[in-house]
Amino acid sequence: MSDWERSSTVRVVPPAHPRRLAKVPFVELADGRLQGVVSSGSDIERVYVSSVSAGSFTFACSTNNNRPCGGARGYFCNHIRALIGEAVLQYGAERVTRYLRVDLADHGEPSVLSLHAAMSAARPAQGDRSAAAPVFSRFLRHLAYLELAPTTAPLPEMQWFPPTRAVA
Ligand SMILES: [Zn+2]
Numbered sequence: 001m002s003d004w005e006r007s008s009t010v011r012v013v014p015p016a017h018p019r020r021l022a023k024v025p026f027v028e029l030a031d032g033r034l035q036g037v038v039s040s041g042s043d044i045e046r047v048y049v050s051s052v053s054a055g056s057f058t059f060a061c062s063t064n065n066n067r068p069c070g071g072a073r074g075y076f077c078n079h080i081r082a083l084i085g086e087a088v089l090q091y092g093a094e095r096v097t098r099y100l101r102v103d104l105a106d107h108g109e110p111s112v113l114s115l116h117a118a119m120s121a122a123r124p125a126q127g128d129r130s131a132a133a134p135v136f137s138r139f140l141r142h143l144a145y146l147e148l149a150p151t152t153a154p155l156p157e158m159q160w161f162p163p164t165r166a167v168a
Helices: 003-007 078-091 093-100 112-121 132-148
Strands: 026-030 033-039 047-053 059-063
Touching (some): 026 093, 033 093, 033 132, 047 078, 047 132, 078 112
Antiparallel strands (some): 026 033
């Protein structure tokens, strides 16, 4: 059984709003994590697979080629910040706060800023990258459904950026 077949049994929270295909083309609350795919600011051929675990806020960030993110050393990198921002857009700050089991305490109302502040204050440890491959596989499958549902054409793995809609 392949990774994506196995991961298809994971319970996924349906998003409240349609996905936007831009800086963060894929985000999900699944498998006890906020996880997704974040495009590189500088290189359109490169994406990062990022995740934050519920409760512990253990995080990981690596490229789709499984190279570690240079920014995710001891604190959230820009990709994870972007992932949190997109999750709040799609699911709402309250839902992300609940799913990740963030105690906002004196950090204010649920928002991107308070979520980030509360999780950072909890001193999250960097995690392993074992989730990256299944997350990226689900992302590719998601795009395959999104873009190629009516056809039987094979999906070229590196052409996951939809043409013009990627520009927000
Ligand atoms: Zn990163």
